[in-house]
Amino acid sequence: MVDIATRVYNHKWKIDPIVRSLIDTDFYKLLMCQSVFRNKPDTQVTFSLINRSTHIPLAKLIDEGELREQLDHIRSLSLSRGESTWLRGNTFYGKRQMFRPDFMEWFEGMRLPPYHLERKGDQYELTFEGKWHEVMLWEIPALAVLMELRSRAALDPMGKFELQVLYARAMTRVWEKIEALREVDNLSIADFGTRRRHSYLWQDWCVQAMHEGLGDAFTGTSNCRIAMMRELEAIGTNAHELPMVYAALAEDDAALARAPYDVLSDWHDEHEGNLRIILPDTYGTKGFLDHAPDWLAGWTGIRVDSGDPATAAQTAIDWWRARGEDPTTKRVIFSDGLDVDKIKELHAQFAGKAKVSFGWGTLLTNDFRGLVPNDALAPFSLVCKAVSANGRPTVKLSDNPNKAMGPADEIARYKRVFGVGEQAAQQVIV
Numbered sequence: 001m002v003d004i005a006t007r008v009y010n011h012k013w014k015i016d017p018i019v020r021s022l023i024d025t026d027f028y029k030l031l032m033c034q035s036v037f038r039n040k041p042d043t044q045v046t047f048s049l050i051n052r053s054t055h056i057p058l059a060k061l062i063d064e065g066e067l068r069e070q071l072d073h074i075r076s077l078s079l080s081r082g083e084s085t086w087l088r089g090n091t092f093y094g095k096r097q098m099f100r101p102d103f104m105e106w107f108e109g110m111r112l113p114p115y116h117l118e119r120k121g122d123q124y125e126l127t128f129e130g131k132w133h134e135v136m137l138w139e140i141p142a143l144a145v146l147m148e149l150r151s152r153a154a155l156d157p158m159g160k161f162e163l164q165v166l167y168a169r170a171m172t173r174v175w176e177k178i179e180a181l182r183e184v185d186n187l188s189i190a191d192f193g194t195r196r197r198h199s200y201l202w203q204d205w206c207v208q209a210m211h212e213g214l215g216d217a218f219t220g221t222s223n224c225r226i227a228m229m230r231e232l233e234a235i236g237t238n239a240h241e242l243p244m245v246y247a248a249l250a251e252d253d254a255a256l257a258r259a260p261y262d263v264l265s266d267w268h269d270e271h272e273g274n275l276r277i278i279l280p281d282t283y284g285t286k287g288f289l290d291h292a293p294d295w296l297a298g299w300t301g302i303r304v305d306s307g308d309p310a311t312a313a314q315t316a317i318d319w320w321r322a323r324g325e326d327p328t329t330k331r332v333i334f335s336d337g338l339d340v341d342k343i344k345e346l347h348a349q350f351a352g353k354a355k356v357s358f359g360w361g362t363l364l365t366n367d368f369r370g371l372v373p374n375d376a377l378a379p380f381s382l383v384c385k386a387v388s389a390n391g392r393p394t395v396k397l398s399d400n401p402n403k404a405m406g407p408a409d410e411i412a413r414y415k416r417v418f419g420v421g422e423q424a425a426q427q428v429i430v
Helices: 004-007 025-037 064-075 081-089 099-109 132-155 160-181 199-216 224-230 239-249 252-272 285-290 294-298 310-320 339-350 410-418
Strands: 044-050 115-120 123-131 189-191 219-220 300-304 332-333 353-359 382-387
Touching: 004 160, 004 353, 025 099, 025 132, 025 224, 025 239, 025 252, 044 115, 044 224, 064 115, 064 132, 081 099, 081 189, 081 224, 115 189, 123 132, 132 239, 132 382, 160 300, 160 339, 189 199, 199 219, 199 224, 239 252, 239 310, 239 382, 252 294, 252 410, 285 310, 310 339, 339 353
Parallel strands: 189 219, 189 353, 300 332, 332 353
Antiparallel strands: 044 123, 044 382, 115 123
16 A cells, blocks of 8 residues: 555655546546537637635645646646557446547547646636647646645645654544445445545545445546556546537527537437436526426436535426436436535435435545644635637536626626526535
8 A cells, every 4th residue: 555645755756746647537527528529629618727715825835837847747648558448448337438439549649738827916827728629638637736736735844754644644534434424325425536636646545445445335436547547437427518618609599598408419429328417507407407308307317516405406306207207216416515424414315215326526535624734735626617618708607606607797698598596605615
């Protein structure tokens, strides 16, 4: 087993670049990338870093030269032969050759496009521009680099024994969570923690601990590299990025209203079974379901990622019933701001009403709250989002107005088009 504390103490070693591989990313990114490669190959997008936790002065904590060194290293990466073989030949969600030969041929020759980095006060402005299917692959590694450099800055003054004790305490915390989750009958839970992890080594440790501690209740990890190395299932479907860009490309309000369903129509043509999971909250869950075409009710399930999770889940259950579907055959995946108590609460509330699953993110792979002075390792909310497509701004509304993004006039237009009324603001945990 890796001695994480010693590796952290010597983190200047070249053995520890933050991002080690192009598949050190979330599985849904590769699925979406193939879909974009097929359906929108000429779309130009801009992605931008957004620090929702503005009290964290990233530009003061992270040296610009070190940040550039890590980003430049990522641009040097390409698929290894073993990684290509795994993607081409492995079975994902029960399907062989999930990734088509034309996509794999492109991916094997791909290098990430240039980035633009500029310091603005105490924050960094980090943007990526180019073809959508190339630029989108920056999101996860960019977030991983910034999160881990912030962790390294907080850990840098600590000595060897202090680091050993810190990681022993953090490991104990994770294991106590695992022990608490053992009490949940028929639990189904996966690691969704790549984008805001404490570090790669720590995510890898957490995944191994979950696998040992929970057995079959642990269904896999969103991280492709860890899934490959640890011989686990790669877990993931799609994200808000798809409807955000499709909507930005819409020529008028009627096309805008259709855009979220156009996304899933394209997805429907490519995937089946457990990959047919609806993510309905980009422009409001209730409105999305109220206007959804009948064929979507036949999909496998839904992912709940903002707002009050119990309300969203019940809304989906009621919608399935109204469309003549049996909710107990459908999967509800909770993935927003989860920790043990919330997981146990939601499981108790919805077990038997639907097939309940959990995608556990930041508070699995980055819960160092209260373990160092000034809470300098507490997780924070950092995102990297598509902010424009073919020169038009993107918009996300969410079921939580605190997660909304986009120009104010466009947010107002989208709320009108999608019939979004009053929303209850909730704290963005991570």
